[in-house]
Amino acid sequence: xxxxxxxxxxxxxxxxxxxxxxxxxxxxxxxxxxxxxxxxxxxxxxxxxxxxxxxxxxxxxxxxxxxxxxxxxxxxxxxxxxxxxxxxxxxxxxxxxxxxxxxxxxxxxxxxxxxxxxxxxxxxxxxxxxxxxxxxxxxxxxxxxxxxxxxxxxxxxxxxxxxxxxxxxxxxxxxxxxxxxxxxxxxxxxxxxxxxxxxxxxxxxxxxxxxxxxxxxxxxxxxxxxxxxxxxxxxxxxxxxxxxxxxxxxxxxxxxxxxxxxxxxxxxxxxxxxxxxxxxxxxxxxxxxxxxxxxxxxxxxxxxxxxxxxxxxxxxxxxxxxxxxxxxxxxxxxxxxxxxxxxxxxxxxxxxxxxxxxxxxxxxxxxxxxxxxxxxxxxxxxxxxxxxxxxxxxxxxxxxxxxxxxxxxxxxxxxxxxxxxxxxxxxxxxxxxxxxxxxxxxxxxxxxxxxxx
Amino acid sequence: xxxxxxxxxxxxxxxxxxxxxxxxxxxxxxxxxxxxxxxxxxxxxxxxxxxxxxxxxxxxxxxxxxxxxxxxxxxxxxxxxxxxxxxxxxxxxxxxxxxxxxxxxxxxxxxxxxxxxxxxxxxxxxxxxxxxxxxxxxxxxxxxxxxxxxxxxxxxxxxxxxxxxxxxxxxxxxxxxxxxxxxxxxxxxxxxxxxxxxxxxxxxxxxxxxxxxxxxxxxxxxxxxxxxxxxxxxxxxxxxxxxxxxxxxxxxxxxxxxxxxxxxxxxxxxxxxxxxxxxxxx
Numbered sequence: 232x233x234x235x236x237x238x239x240x241x242x243x244x245x246x247x248x249x250x251x252x253x254x255x256x257x258x259x260x261x262x263x264x265x266x267x268x269x270x271x272x273x274x275x276x277x278x279x280x281x282x283x284x285x286x287x288x289x290x291x292x293x294x295x296x297x298x299x300x301x302x303x304x305x306x307x308x309x310x311x312x313x314x315x316x317x318x319x320x321x322x323x324x325x326x327x328x329x330x331x332x333x334x335x336x337x338x339x340x341x342x343x344x345x346x347x348x349x350x351x352x353x354x355x356x357x358x359x360x361x362x363x364x365x366x367x368x369x370x371x372x373x374x375x376x377x378x379x380x381x382x383x384x385x386x387x388x389x390x391x392x393x394x395x396x397x398x399x400x401x402x403x404x405x406x407x408x409x410x411x412x413x414x415x416x417x418x419x420x421x422x423x424x425x426x427x428x429x430x431x432x433x434x435x436x437x438x439x440x441x442x443x444x445x446x447x448x449x450x451x452x453x454x455x456x457x458x459x460x461x462x463x464x465x466x467x468x469x470x471x472x473x474x475x476x477x478x479x480x481x482x483x484x485x486x487x488x489x490x491x492x493x494x495x496x497x498x499x500x501x502x503x504x505x506x507x508x509x510x511x512x513x514x515x516x517x518x519x520x521x522x523x524x525x526x527x528x529x530x531x532x533x534x535x536x537x538x539x540x541x542x543x544x545x546x547x548x549x550x551x552x553x554x555x556x557x558x559x560x561x562x563x564x565x566x567x568x569x570x571x572x573x574x575x576x577x578x579x580x581x582x583x584x585x586x587x588x589x590x591x592x593x594x595x596x597x598x599x600x601x602x603x604x605x606x607x608x609x610x611x612x613x614x615x616x617x618x619x620x621x622x623x624x625x626x627x628x629x630x631x632x633x634x635x636x637x638x639x640x641x642x643x644x645x646x647x648x649x650x651x652x653x654x655x656x657x658x659x660x661x662x663x664x665x666x667x668x669x670x671x672x673x674x675x676x677x678x679x680x681x682x683x684x
Numbered sequence: 685x686x687x688x689x690x691x692x693x694x695x696x697x698x699x700x701x702x703x704x705x706x707x708x709x710x711x712x713x714x715x716x717x718x719x720x721x722x723x724x725x726x727x728x729x730x731x732x733x734x735x736x737x738x739x740x741x742x743x744x745x746x747x748x749x750x751x752x753x754x755x756x757x758x759x760x761x762x763x764x765x766x767x768x769x770x771x772x773x774x775x776x777x778x779x780x781x782x783x784x785x786x787x788x789x790x791x792x793x794x795x796x797x798x799x800x801x802x803x804x805x806x807x808x809x810x811x812x813x814x815x816x817x818x819x820x821x822x823x824x825x826x827x828x829x830x831x832x833x834x835x836x837x838x839x840x841x842x843x844x845x846x847x848x849x850x851x852x853x854x855x856x857x858x859x860x861x862x863x864x865x866x867x868x869x870x871x872x873x874x875x876x877x878x879x880x881x882x883x884x885x886x887x888x889x890x891x892x893x894x895x896x897x898x899x900x901x902x903x904x905x906x907x908x909x910x911x912x913x914x915x916x917x918x919x920x921x922x923x924x925x926x927x928x929x930x931x932x933x934x935x936x937x938x939x940x941x942x943x944x945x946x947x948x949x950x951x952x953x954x955x956x957x958x959x960x961x962x963x964x965x966x
Contacts, residue, residue: 251927252927254923255920255923255924255930258917258919258920258923259916259920261916262913262916262917262920262945265909265913265916268904268909269906269910269953269957273904300904301904301909416902425899425900465748466810466811468810468813469813469814470811470814471814472814491814491817492814492817492897493814493815493818493893493896494896504897504899506898506899607898607899609899609900614895614901617891624884625881625884625885625888628880628881628884629881632877632881
């Protein structure tokens with residue numbers, strides 16, 4: 232990367248942004264500053280930081296946005312500089328790579344071949360006949376592979392076997408992949424959303440709540456939770472959280488999936504993840520007005536249940552699974568006029584209460600847990616771009632470090648009035664393997680030329 | 685009960701400690717035979733440990749849990765030690781210098797000793813919690829730990845380099861038997877390149893998994909962030925080679941700093957910071 236094309240007169244800003252020194256500085260800066268957000272808790276309320284760190288340090292936290300380090304202005308500036316550095320480095324290197332890529336490796340002379348990192352030459356007293364020439368060429372071809380030929384180079388024939396020239400482009404894939412990943416992240420940030428919802432069993436929603444802003448996001452369809460289930464191992468550790476979901480479109484069931492952690496439901500680009508759950512108590516009461524038949528009413532926590540015949544509302548204020556060995560519930564009663572009262576019910580004990588002019592009988596017939604499933608809901612149209620970037624990153628990395636550009640030359644001609652054969656080669660990676668290969672050709676040529684070792 | 689995975693792991697611990705001692709003796713007293721013995725003992729330990737890992741896998745099925753032995757700190761330490769020995773033996777075989785063993789096998793034996801003797805580490809086979817039930821578990825752990833193991837070896841090589849560089853005048857004695865500074869430098873670089881690829885793959889498989897489990901491929905959880913910090917350190921080491929004056933000693937220092945970062949990603953995050961990877965601390 233330090234090589235620069237002399238034909239370019241760069242400004243100092245251009246040079247600053249294209250230097251590997253800046254890249255190294257930014258990598259170190261990112262490494263060090265990233266530590267901050269792992270030490271200071273992230274995403275808490277400002278009150279929390281004031282209480283934990285005191286007023287002085289709190290000011291620093293606020294200015295540097297250390298409560299959200301990785302989205303703070305200075306961290307984004309570092310990432311911006313990092314991207315700029317990548318782009319400018321790429322642009323600066325491009326002409327150089329083009330030159331390398333376009334270079335005609337057949338336009339060399341025999342003197343240069345003898346200056347290559349790997350070389351061997353044979354001087355032969357008599358002329359080479361056709362058969363020995365052919366056997367030399369085929370020995371070369373056997374190891375070196377496909378080759379090009381030019382006649383009349385320095386008064387001889389030149390053969391070139393070249394492999395992996397394209398590998399010069401690997402570094403652009405590697406660096407470009409980081410930009411692709413950043414781009415994918417931005418697409419997700421601007422065109423997607425992240426939200427969550429607590430959905431009670433049996434209920435349907437058509438919107439979710441944005442995680443950051445608290446806004447409602449309409450889904451364009453509805454989701455119903457049919458059932459939520461937890462199972463446990465023998466030792467009491469949780470084994471599985473499972474939600475049975477149904478997608479409804481205009482009240483018609485269109486899709487069904489049972490989701491667990493690690494196996495979400497996808498529908499129209501929106502993904503639903505099993506994230507948490509809550510259990511709330513739910514009681515069933517039998518209630519009657521003196522002589523009328525009994526009705527059954529189910530009351531959940533956090534919700535009012537209406538007894539339509541009498542226009543009375545009931546709520547569950549408290550629930551105790553065991554009072555003297557029996558479940559008990561504190562029931563709230565209210566009517567249309569705004570009057571309200573409450574009382575305790577113990578299972579097995581019928582209770583009478585007076586409301587206005589009427590006397591009612593009520594008893595607790597059943598109590599159970601009702602589950603709410605906690606779903607993370609996400610839409611991220613950029614995620615495929617991120618995976619593409621990751622793939623390019625890995626492939627680019629492999630090319631940069633493991634695909635060599637190998638060149639092997641064979642020259643047969645006359646030098647200093649003697650018939651001469653030159654074998655030479657150059658590689659930019661994996662010199663050991665290359666050396667082995669070129670030694671193989673050398674041995675084959677030795678035997679073709681009748682040289683004893 | 686005697687032929688259980690935990691028995692084999694205890695055995696492995698002592699074998700690796702012995703192997704590390706043999707490599708040290710080979711290095712300090714320059715006895716060739718002891719070096720060969722060290723290689724044989726290490727390989728034997730590796731075989732026993734491999735059987736142990738396989739056995740633990742089978743035992744987890746017998747208990748009705750049925751998962752790869754990569755699910756908690758104890759199992760990850762055993763795996764770290766195993767894969768460090770594998771990476772080291774490959775390098776020994778390629779480079780044919782047993783002195784490196786004195787700087788690499790201690791990592792494997794320390795990991796085993798820590799797993800076996802620390803009272804805070806639960807060595808029972810536990811069932812998988814729902815978050816870990818995924819096909820990505822094996823891919824994620826194996827890739828990450830291949831990275832960790834390579835960086836452990838690179839750190840050992842870095843220490844060797846600094847040692848050698850400090851006493852560069854000596855052509856004999858315990859420094860003389862070490863590989864050339866130039867070779868060490870190249871080896872450190874190669875090992876870092878190898879580890880960097882696996883760390884990158886580890887981060888990517890982690891992101892794919894997180895996207896499946898939590899709905900976000902990156903959430904700046906301390907473990908994720910520290911793996912990224914480690915990634916930055918080694919990316920620095922790779923780029924620094926292009927800048928003049930950043931070869932040799934500085935790369936050796938970076939190999940050591942990088943491994944400190946790896947260790948913090950591995951242990952520090954579990955014990956000192958809280959986050960989504962907390963199951964790794966039990």
